Amino acid sequence: MRFGVIGSGSWATALAKILTDKGHPIHWWIRDENSIRHLQSRHHNPKYLSSAKFDPALLHLSTDVRQVVNQSDVLVIAVPSAYAASSLQGTTAEDWKGKKLISAIKGLLPQKNVLLNYYMQENYGVQLENYFAVLGPCHAEEVAAEKLSYLTFSGIDIQTASVIASHFGNFYINTVVNHDILGVQYAAVLKNIYALGAGIAHGLDYGDNFLSVYIANAADEMAVFLRQFGVQHITVGEHDGEEDPYTHRKTPNYAASVYLGDLLVTCYSLYSRNRSFGNMIGKGYSVKAAQLEMNMVAEGLNAARCIEYINRTVKAGIPIADTIYRILWENVEPGEGFKRIEQVLI
Numbered sequence: 001m002r003f004g005v006i007g008s009g010s011w012a013t014a015l016a017k018i019l020t021d022k023g024h025p026i027h028w029w030i031r032d033e034n035s036i037r038h039l040q041s042r043h044h045n046p047k048y049l050s051s052a053k054f055d056p057a058l059l060h061l062s063t064d065v066r067q068v069v070n071q072s073d074v075l076v077i078a079v080p081s082a083y084a085a086s087s088l089q090g091t092t093a094e095d096w097k098g099k100k101l102i103s104a105i106k107g108l109l110p111q112k113n114v115l116l117n118y119y120m121q122e123n124y125g126v127q128l129e130n131y132f133a134v135l136g137p138c139h140a141e142e143v144a145a146e147k148l149s150y151l152t153f154s155g156i157d158i159q160t161a162s163v164i165a166s167h168f169g170n171f172y173i174n175t176v177v178n179h180d181i182l183g184v185q186y187a188a189v190l191k192n193i194y195a196l197g198a199g200i201a202h203g204l205d206y207g208d209n210f211l212s213v214y215i216a217n218a219a220d221e222m223a224v225f226l227r228q229f230g231v232q233h234i235t236v237g238e239h240d241g242e243e244d245p246y247t248h249r250k251t252p253n254y255a256a257s258v259y260l261g262d263l264l265v266t267c268y269s270l271y272s273r274n275r276s277f278g279n280m281i282g283k284g285y286s287v288k289a290a291q292l293e294m295n296m297v298a299e300g301l302n303a304a305r306c307i308e309y310i311n312r313t314v315k316a317g318i319p320i321a322d323t324i325y326r327i328l329w330e331n332v333e334p335g336e337g338f339k340r341i342e343q344v345l346i
Helices: 010-021 033-042 065-070 081-087 116-124 140-144 158-166 181-203 208-229 257-268 273-282 287-294 299-314 319-329 334-344
Strands: 003-006 026-029 059-062 074-077 100-103 131-135 149-154 173-178
Touching: 003 010, 003 065, 010 026, 010 074, 010 140, 026 065, 033 059, 059 065, 081 116, 081 299, 100 116, 100 158, 116 131, 116 181, 131 158, 131 181, 149 158, 149 181, 149 257, 158 173, 173 257, 181 208, 181 257, 181 273, 181 299, 181 319, 181 334, 208 257, 208 299, 208 319, 257 273, 273 287, 273 299, 299 319, 319 334
Parallel strands: 003 026, 003 074, 026 059, 074 100, 100 131, 149 173
Antiparallel strands: 131 149
16 A cells, blocks of 8 residues: 655644554655755654654655645545645546545534535545544654554445554554444544533633533533434443454444543643643633634634534534534633533533
8 A cells, every 4th residue: 555644734744653653655745845855854844743753765745735646545634624625626536536545634624514525525526435534542742752542443444444554553553443434533523622621621720520520521412412413332331243352352332442532632631732722712812812822723613613503403412512612603701601511511
């Protein structure tokens, strides 16, 4: 398999590190020519995860996204969801024919409030059987430090998902395979909203006792949305089928790392940019001021608005996510919003 990586932020850089540490040459699309020259001469990304070193012999760098697509069999798309459409401009449906696509995007495309798979099918003819998602819990900073992390590869074609996953596993990455391609992506979107809310709570000086109750309720609310959306196998303690006779792993359920685990780490970790963004909102920053201060994308911001739109049809009871949306997009004062949240927690 010839791998391509589209994007040059922290998560894209982490995934590029994982692939090259496995010995894979990669074709890597990077928008900024200066970053390419820095990688070629200094062997690290100057803007993100600068501690991650690369073997230049394994890097084929280009600012031409179409060239990267055409020279790869498997494309990892790891750009912020808001920039996915513009990043792929210049490619055609013919370029994507026969390609496998791995989404490393943890958000909805805000222009249309859709997951990447729907956008790629509509605009480039990429069918769902050729579409996969890679999700955490896995912070890029811990990948750079080579701390043991778990990646879940999801796709309706489990056999191909397993083959793709085998190219990412190494001594600091364990891989898990999952067939719930829509559910894992929506869970990743929702957990960013709840993590942003966890940050707001911290900024408002709520303590750990409250945060544990908040996250437990957020987990329940996320399950409500996923079940209402049609996702199955999200009951804790119940597994569909027998465990794998070789690995002794059980079949995934809601307690799996890609659902509950990713929610927990994104709400608690100091590496979480959504939590950091929310912390600034809780401390009194405006959304615009927090964006300028962070200078990085917090996916939960757009996700809150996208999920609010989608839930007009789904009609799931998600008052926590709804209140966070109103704080971010309708100027509800954070303290007032969390007084409302306090009343719905159980």
